[in-house]
Every structure is written in C-alpha cells, then in structure tokens.
Amino acid sequence: MKFDSLRDYIDEINRLGELKIIEGADWNLEIGAITELVAERQGPALLFDRIKDYPAGFRVLTNAFSSVRRTALVHGLPTGLTPVETLKAWRERMEGYQPVPPVEVKDGPVKENILKGEDIDLFKFPTPKWHEHDGGRYIGTGCAVITRDPDDGWINLGCYRGVIQDRNLMTIKINLGKHGRLMMSKYHARGESCPVAVAVGQEPTLFAVAADMAIRGGVGEYEYAGWMRGAPVEVVKGEATDLPVPATAEIVIEGEIPPPPFEPLSEGPFGEWTGYTAELTQGVHPTMKVKAILHRNDPIILGVPPLKPPIPYDFAIPKKAAGVWEQIEKADIPGIKGVWFPPGFSSAAILAIAVEQQYPGHAKMAALVGSACRAGTYGGRITIVVDDDIDVSDIGELMWAVATRCKAEEVDIVRGLWTAPTDPRMDPEDRNKNLIVSSRIIINACRPWDMLKDFPPVNRFSDDYRKKTLDKWSDVITG
Ligand SMILES: Cc1cc2nc3c(=O)[nH]c(=O)nc-3n(C[C@H](O)[C@H](O)[C@H](O)COP(=O)(O)O)c2cc1C
Ligand SMILES: [Mn+2]
Structure with missing residues (x-):
C-alpha cells in the first residue's frame, strides 16, 4: 500500500483503529510524557491537536510506527509477522531493490x-x-x-x-x-x-x-x-x-x-x-x-522522540539487522544464519550473529565484519557470535551460549571504531576533541572449531523425538 503523504498514512491507521486524537495537551513536556507512557504500553499512534498556545489544526503525531502492524504497513510487508519474521521478509524484499x-x-x-x-x-x-x-x-x-x-x-x-x-x-x-x-x-x-x-x-x-x-x-x-x-x-x-x-x-x-x-x-x-x-x-x-x-x-x-531502552517494539531493529547481514555477506563470509540487536536496544549496543561454522576463524571473521561494517558498528559495545542452534533474538539463549561456550580470556577488545557522540561512557576529553570512537567487546560464543565434534551434546530432546512425543501425548502436554 502506498501513502502519498503523512495524512494518507494517518487516515489509514485511523481506519485500522490504531490512532488516538488527543486535544488540549501542552507542548511543554506533556506531549512527550503522554507519548512515553503510551509507547511503553504499546498503544496507538497519537495525534495531538488544540495544543496549548497554538491554533487548532497545528498538530503533532507521535508513536506513528511503534507497532509491528504500523511498521509493516510502511515497509510494504505482510502484517502479523514476528520481529524475526519481519527481518526475513525484509531481506527477501531487499533482494529486489x-x-x-x-x-x-x-x-x-x-x-x-x-x-x-x-x-x-x-x-x-x-x-x-x-x-x-x-x-x-x-x-x-x-x-x-x-x-x-x-x-x-x-x-x-x-x-x-x-x-x-x-x-x-x-x-x-x-x-x-x-x-x-x-x-x-x-x-x-x-x-x-x-x-x-x-x-x-x-x-x-x-x-x-x-x-x-x-x-x-x-x-x-x-x-x-x-x-x-x-x-x-x-x-x-x-x-x-x-x-x-x-x-x-x-x-x-x-x-x-x-x-x-x-x-x-x-x-x-x-x-x-x-x-x-x-x-x-x-x-x-x-x-x-x-x-x-x-x-x-x-x-x-x-515527532519521534527517543525513549529509554528496552522499548517494546522498535521498527529499526529488523531493518538494521538485515543491513548488517547483507554487509557481512558482501564481505564474502558464508554461513550467516541470523543477525539481531537484542533486546529492544535500538542503540545497537549489542549485536548478535549466528553462523554455521565452516572453517577455522570463520566465526571471528563474521564477528569482526559485523562489528565494523557501516550498518553494524555505530553505537556498538558488545558483539556476540554464536552457533546456528542459538536463536539470536532470544537474549536468554544468547547468554546461555556465552556462559557455556566461550572462555573469558579469549574475549577480544577492538578499539577505536566509529560511534555516536551520545555514548554516555565516552571520556569527555575525547568527546571535546571530536574523537568520537569506542571499543567493542567481541565474544566468540561458538563452540571452538577444534572441539566441534567433541563438544558435549545439548541436553534437550531432538526436534524429531520432541515432535513424536508431542503428537502422541498432546493431551497430557498441552491439554
Ligand atoms: C529519531 C532519530 C533521531 C536521530 N538523530 C540523529 C542525530 O541527531 N544525529 C545523527 O547523526 N544521526 C541521528 N539519527 C540516526 C540517523 O538518522 C541514521 O544514522 C541515518 O542513517 C543517517 O542518514 P545517512 O546514513 O544518510 O547519513 C537519528 C535517528 C532517529 C530515528
Ligand atoms: Mn544516506
């Protein structure tokens, strides 16, 4: 669906029941506070009218894209997808650019x-x-x-x-x-x-x-x-x-x-x-x-005022992840199975990459390119590369991989990469000199290449056995 103006878009989300009109709010903090409270509750888009000190009709729109459905509308994607499905659908669309x-x-x-x-x-x-x-x-x-x-x-x-x-x-x-x-x-x-x-x-x-x-x-x-x-x-x-x-x-x-x-x-x-x-x-x-x-x-x-992470839904994450995925592949690194920025940090502070390891050094290459390519580096702090059995959009799975597959002394620190001056941990002298760079912790949480065959098996039933069991015992398990 194509929108010819912001008004077109407002009409459509109104038709879908995803717009609330608010009258009488003050431009001085009130609009911002209402926006934050409604965004936290994953509420509708907000159109403020009759704003204090201003004529009726001079309006402000906020939370315009903060739901999966509204984002999908803008990007020409099917509605009702999960964030990870959105990433996949966007990757497919990008191929036809x-x-x-x-x-x-x-x-x-x-x-x-x-x-x-x-x-x-x-x-x-x-x-x-x-x-x-x-x-x-x-x-x-x-x-x-x-x-x-x-x-x-x-x-x-x-x-x-x-x-x-x-x-x-x-x-x-x-x-x-x-x-x-x-x-x-x-x-x-x-x-x-x-x-x-x-x-x-x-x-x-x-x-x-x-x-x-x-x-x-x-x-x-x-x-x-x-x-x-x-x-x-x-x-x-x-x-x-x-x-x-x-x-x-x-x-x-x-x-x-x-x-x-x-x-x-x-x-x-x-x-x-x-x-x-x-x-x-x-x-x-x-x-x-x-x-x-x-x-x-x-x-x-x-109005798109930044809000404190983690935020319930961030339109930018699937697209940013798709961009990093594309740029790693353009660096000719095969076997990438997932990219994500968990959990709701649009600030890109944590980048997670899943790779099917094919040769020694492969996982580290993916981690370094992901950390340093334009789509992935800005605002980064921690890059985690994991095997492809890990769901990178699940922060619990990621942390399990970190906690069990890497050695603390093998963590790398890469210094001096491009970043945002808004990084709160930047040394003020560096910021004053316009030396806007930061370091990344690179965590290789893949099973080590030389232990791939001998690494202890995961303590979870195989997909096959789980499915068979579910089919046979579904009453007991899901009932
Ligand atoms: C609400 C919002 C505010 C942003 N503010 C800034 C900003 O003040 N300065 C900046 O350099 N990037 C800012 N960004 C990020 C840029 O929009 C983003 O890096 C974009 O890719 C810049 O366009 P370019 O790649 O053509 O330079 C902001 C993004 C959003 C969504
Ligand atoms: Mn540009």
Whole structure:
C-alpha cells in the first residue's frame, strides 16, 4: 500500500483503529510524557491537536510506527509477522531493490504557505519540549535533512536531530561520518555554505529511509523510498535553495549552514536513544540559517522522540539487522544464519550473529565484519557470535551460549571504531576533541572449531523425538 503523504498514512491507521486524537495537551513536556507512557504500553499512534498556545489544526503525531502492524504497513510487508519474521521478509524484499527516481512536479501542498524574511518564525509550530531534561524544543526528530553532494549531485536524506535556537536559527546535529556531514564538509572545505532543507512531517517511507543506516553511500534515499512504495516520490524545487523537497511534506525548513567556526550555541541536552540525556560539547554543531519555511495549511509535526531502552517494539531493529547481514555477506563470509540487536536496544549496543561454522576463524571473521561494517558498528559495545542452534533474538539463549561456550580470556577488545557522540561512557576529553570512537567487546560464543565434534551434546530432546512425543501425548502436554 502506498501513502502519498503523512495524512494518507494517518487516515489509514485511523481506519485500522490504531490512532488516538488527543486535544488540549501542552507542548511543554506533556506531549512527550503522554507519548512515553503510551509507547511503553504499546498503544496507538497519537495525534495531538488544540495544543496549548497554538491554533487548532497545528498538530503533532507521535508513536506513528511503534507497532509491528504500523511498521509493516510502511515497509510494504505482510502484517502479523514476528520481529524475526519481519527481518526475513525484509531481506527477501531487499533482494529486489531497484532505484525508483523521484519526479519533479511544479507545485505541491507544501507550498500552501511560504514564509520568507521577517515572516520566518520557527516558533510558529507547536514543537514539543520532549523530555524533562531537554535544553530546547526539537523540531527535528522524525525529520529528513536533505543535502546534495557538491561533486556528483547525489541527494541524501538523513534523520538528524534539530533544535530551535531562534526564530530563524536551528542547530542540526549531523554526526561525523554521516552522509549529510560528509557532504556538508565538502562545501565547507571550499569555504562555501551548505544548502540544506529539513522536511518535517513527510510521507512515512521518507522517514524510514532517512533513519536507515543500512542505505549505502551513493544510494539516494529518494530512489530507495520510491522503490519501497512502488511509485516515485513527488518533489518540488525549494524556494530558497534548489534542493528537491517532498511535495506533500507538512513543513520544510530551508536554509544554509555556513562553514566553521560554527555559532557558539549550546546544543542539547536531549533525551537520547542510549536511554540517557546527552549533554554535548558547546559550539561545534552545524547551525542552519533559515531562509524560507514552507508549510501546508494545518501542518503536522512528525515527532519521534527517543525513549529509554528496552522499548517494546522498535521498527529499526529488523531493518538494521538485515543491513548488517547483507554487509557481512558482501564481505564474502558464508554461513550467516541470523543477525539481531537484542533486546529492544535500538542503540545497537549489542549485536548478535549466528553462523554455521565452516572453517577455522570463520566465526571471528563474521564477528569482526559485523562489528565494523557501516550498518553494524555505530553505537556498538558488545558483539556476540554464536552457533546456528542459538536463536539470536532470544537474549536468554544468547547468554546461555556465552556462559557455556566461550572462555573469558579469549574475549577480544577492538578499539577505536566509529560511534555516536551520545555514548554516555565516552571520556569527555575525547568527546571535546571530536574523537568520537569506542571499543567493542567481541565474544566468540561458538563452540571452538577444534572441539566441534567433541563438544558435549545439548541436553534437550531432538526436534524429531520432541515432535513424536508431542503428537502422541498432546493431551497430557498441552491439554
Ligand atoms: C529519531 C532519530 C533521531 C536521530 N538523530 C540523529 C542525530 O541527531 N544525529 C545523527 O547523526 N544521526 C541521528 N539519527 C540516526 C540517523 O538518522 C541514521 O544514522 C541515518 O542513517 C543517517 O542518514 P545517512 O546514513 O544518510 O547519513 C537519528 C535517528 C532517529 C530515528
Ligand atoms: Mn544516506
């Protein structure tokens, strides 16, 4: 099913009974707190209207994707699958990837209102202060930051947090190594400002692709979204930049990020995906000077405030796991039987890989590539590689394998891999130097290669014997 706008998607989830409309909440913390409490209960998506201090119709949507069914809808997958089945279904879909380029249209609803000059005012929208310790109002949470590579014209969409600093100023925390950051640095190396457009409240596949680490450099997220939805994304040219922006987006903020030194503005703190409030260095964050704001009548902010793990359902895990699986296989390592990020840590802190060992060193190769490939490394702390009899989505099984198949002295530590500055355990001096790396514990919890044949058999009946017994004694066992 294809959605042409966020409104289309809202209509569909409403029809399915997965939407609740809430009137009268305060943008200042209340929307965030209701969102957290409903997400913990795996409740519906929430559409906030008549928000305190704002006109009716200026709305905020949250928990938009926090159920298996809502996620499946966005990804064109069957509903009712378990998270692991979702991973498998997504892997199958990925095999058919063909870029579907966006089409440029002359006009679109995003241009119903065009604010320029004195009229520019980021406070026009009911941007929540999401968490109690936040240092500002983050309009960029479920957003897509659009940039163009100055060398080859490749257009990237990335979801990077953005906080309002003033009516016409916002900082965007594009971390080092992200595609948007690599592009921006090219403009800055030439002494030029980087044109940028931030879409807020876009059609759901455009959020999904903007947040997807597994989409490789050089692959345009518009093309990827076009493939996901089975039809090109419609874009219009911006008003202050010539960037293509989604024609049906609720809000698009356009402007430019001048080269460093960046404005000495504080950024954050902000409640982050690690489960902690992240206070980062002052004055090192790209700051966007806003040149135009486009918005639909009665605009809707798509809000995706990070919540403390473990969270009941995280749309990103099956996709992230599928991405790591693909990248390990692209490194020509065979026999991968499962990849997962347990248990509800979207922060990717624990990566688990199951492998059918085929030669000495095989399991370690899988662990190292999984730990170091782009889709797997960011935010990582522990990588566990296990034999393929272990269900990697079951944290209990994983820990049993660790507790019985590895030797503590054989655990490896790999230092200096790419990570997120929000890591709460990063030494402040390193963060201040922008040395944003962290170490990984690599646990090979496979039966050792040279003991494979002699390793004690697992104390559990074989699948055959269990099935036979179940068939014969089903009354006693299940009755
Ligand atoms: C709600 C949300 C907030 C995010 N905030 C940031 C952020 O502030 N900075 C950042 O670099 N990545 C952030 N990410 C992760 C990026 O969206 C992700 O790494 C994505 O792959 C970036 O796009 P790129 O691969 O094209 O660089 C966030 C993701 C989500 C879902
Ligand atoms: Mn990208």
